[in-house]
Amino acid sequence: MKKTALILSLLAASTSGAWAQSSVTMYGIVDAGVRYISNSGTVPGTGxxxxxxxxxxxxxxxxFNITEDMGGGLKAIANLEHRLNSDTGTAAAADFWRQSWVGLQSADFGRITLGRQYNVLFDIYTSTYASFKYSPYIExxxxxxxLSMGARQDNMVKYLIEAGGxxxxxxxxxGEGxxxxxxxxxxxxxxxxDFSVGGAYLEVTDTSGMKVQGTTAGAAWTSGPWYVNASWAQNKFDKGSLLGGAYTAGLIGAGVLNAAANDVNQRDMYAAGVTYQLTPQINLGGHYWRADQTHFVSGSNKSNADYxxxxxxYAFSKRTDAYAEFDYTKFSNxxxxxxxGATHRYGATVGVRHRF
Incomplete structure (x- = not known):
């Protein structure tokens, strides 16, 4: 009996020691705001x-971020991330886990991850020339x-390596069927x-064999309170692609601007912005985007959008801030x-965000 108790205690001690090498970090954001949008009625100029x-x-x-230090510069890593609607408490998308991946990270050989995760277009945008310094973009x-082609892909294997800068x-x-x-x-x-520059390319194929190709390049510069960035991005659609509607989630007015009707051949977007930290608590930012499209069916002229x-x-603390945002969209050609049927729209948002 004493031997059995000794063996169980040794097993418990060794198991606790193994668990102690792992860490699970819970994180999150709770953000809610009040938004006004003009020109939302069934008739232009109303609603x-x-x-x-x-x-x-x-x-x-x-x-949840999971890390296990296995020694010798090798770590096991994993991430699970759920997106939610803070106004109703419901899930923000059909896929409950917007990220769900596991991988290995080596101090010498880089990192490999498998599962649902951000694609390379989203990674380059948010890491290298994000639109705003204090928030990569306005949700x-x-x-x-x-133009990030869905921002995430399922069934992904991703390899990352860094050397100096x-x-x-x-x-x-x-594809999996x-x-x-x-x-x-x-x-x-x-x-x-203070200077960063980069670019990315992504090709996605639908079940009919049609492709969408995405390319982006840009740079950003930081100096004291100033942050300046500029970028270019392009999506090219094969005629008949099934992915056009799915790859326009961020485009304002996507119901008409998207390629779901198989009429968009190529879309280019040019962007530039600046952020200025007025005080330790106050950040001010502005950004401009210009989108041009060519068409398969509608005609030889380009259609345009200005954003x-x-x-x-205002930062109350390191974790809590309040914001006020104004936006304007105009379509032409x-x-x-x-x-x-409207060609322009104003919007404004005020809200509070807490990060933990």
Whole structure:
């Protein structure tokens, strides 16, 4: 009996020691705001809309980072992240876990991860030339994310390696029968002091064999309170692609601007912005985006969209801030309109965000 008790105590001690090498960190964001949108009625020029939205600056989320230090510079890593609607308490998407991946990280050989995760276009945008310094993009108004081809891919294997200021990533996603997420792509970025530059390419194939190709490049510079960035992005659609509608989530007015009707051949977006930290608590930012499209059916002329947003953010603490945002959208050249036929729209949001 005493021997059995001794053996059990030794097993418990050794198991507790193994568990002690692992860490699980819970993190999250709770963000809610009040938003006004003009020109939302069934007739152009009518129908102002007021909403409580589940995230003006950031989508609310709850996540878990898991790390196990296995010695010799090798770690096991994993992430689970759920997105939620803070105004109703419901899930923000059909996929409960917006990220769900596991991998290995080596101090010498880089990192490999497997599962549902961010793609290389989203990674380069948010890590290298994010639209705003204090928040990569505005959740309620994010036309640039509309060119990141869904931002995530299922069934992905991603490899990341860093050396000094240089970072490279490669991704491959399995098609797996009826999945629309068969992909291959990569990114390269370089950070030198306050200057960063990079680019990425991604190709995704749908179940009919049609492809969408995404390319982006840009740079950012930080000096004291100033942050300046500029970028270019392009999506090219095979005629008949099944992915056009799915890859326009961030585009304002996507009901008409998207490629779901198989009429968009190529879309280019040029963007530039500046953020200024007025005081330790106050950040001011502005950003402009210009989108041009060519068409398969509608005609030889380009259709255009102009987007502008300005934000004031006040930090009560390191974790809690309040924000006020104003945005303006304008479509031109006839082919692009909102669902009600309007060609322009104003929007404004005020809200509170807490990060933990």
């Amino acid at each position: 102002a809309l007021w909403q409580v939205i589940p995230g003006g600056m950031s989508q609310s989320r709850l996540g 309620a108004y994010k036309p640039e994310i509309g 240089l970072r490279g990533e490669l991704q491959v996603s399995a 009826n999945s629309q997420n068969k992909s291959m792509g990569g990114l390269l970025r370089y950070q030198m002091g 502008f947003a300005a934000v004031a953010d 006839g082919y692009v309109k909102f669902a009600n």
